[in-house]
Amino acid sequence: MNFAVLVFPGSNCDIDCYKAVEDTVGQPVDYVWHTETDLSKYDCIIIPGGFSYGDYLRCGAIAQFAPVMKALREAAEQGKYILGICNGFQILLESGLLPGAMLRNESLKFRCHAAMLSVVNTDTPFTKEYKQDELINIPIAHGEGNYYCDEAALAELKANNQIVFRYEAGNNPNGSVDDIAGICSKGGNVLGMMPHPERAVSALLGSEDGKRMFTSILSTWREKHGAAAIG
Template sequence: MKFAVLVFPGSNCDIDCFKAVEETIGEPVDYVWHTATDLSAYDCILVPGGFSYGDYLRCGAISQFAPVMAEVAKAAEQGKYVLGICNGFQILTEARLLPGALLRNGSMKFRCHDVVLTVTNNQTPFTLDYEQGEEIVIPIAHGEGNYYCDEATLEQMKANNQIVFQYGDNPNGSLHDIAGISNERGNVVGMMPHPERAVNELLGSTDGKKMFTSILKAWRDQHDAANIR
């Protein structure tokens, strides 16, 4: 399985994502610059956190127009796995690959600390190794993590089981305590907490490991099924 870690001007969690893939599952992983126009070689695309293009205009607002994002959309349409973390989540909403938007934290302060999350949907390719309702500890680091969508969109997401993670103690004012969501198909997930920063005891938690092992498990299951056919 091959992973791509996108790199925009201002990305600062790309190395964390790269190392998390190396440490947790040992699969091939490459850095891919924002000007890339071909992601066909990759099975999973990680859109990392940071301050892409300095977070000018809005977080992720400029990144959505980067050449690589057309390829991310194509990969998502093909059923490949796309995970946006923090600024990556913001980019995916700006690119309309996920519904809703990320607003300034309700406190108007940057929040950087561990949070407790509940795994609300363990049936996505990113959460298969978690138990439904499992509580995990993952760090956050954001100033614009306040998830918002209109009521109709929220009800649709509930009906489609698109809410993947919820905060135990909401740190930013997110609607319905939402910490992470998926698209309807389930192959695109965005989340504000940083699982790549929770893969080693030295970092304070290993609860993020299961996200990466889940992705590999889902990919192998998919390919085993294809080979049987």
């Protein structure tokens, strides 16, 4: 299985994502620059966190026009797995690959700490190895992670089971609507989330709860392609 980690000017979690793939699933992974126009080689494309293009205008607003985004949209239509983390989630929203928008945190402060998430939907390529309603420890680091959508869009997200993660009840760090921490596309192959699973793949980092996101992706791909199980 081939993984790609997109790199924009200002990305700063690209190395973390690359190493997470290496350490959790040991599959081929490449850095892919934002000027690339062909992603056909890759089965899973990760859009890492950071400050793409300096977060000018809005987070992700300029990145949506990068040359690689046309290929990313094509990959999404083909059913390939796309994971947008933090700024990557913001880019997916700005590009229309996921619904909604990001606002400043309610506190108007940058929040960087561990966060407890509830796994709402285990029927995705990214969460199949988690348990329903399981609480997992995944860190956050963002200033604009306050997910917003109107009531009609929220009702649609719920109806289609597109809410994948919520912050633990009573511990919403940014004010996001319905405590949303991550959502997926209707087809389930595109996931955007503000917390950083790539920073939770080792006990040395304080949590290993992010490992199963990467092993879930590989297991799903192998099942789809009839390949052997991990290990």
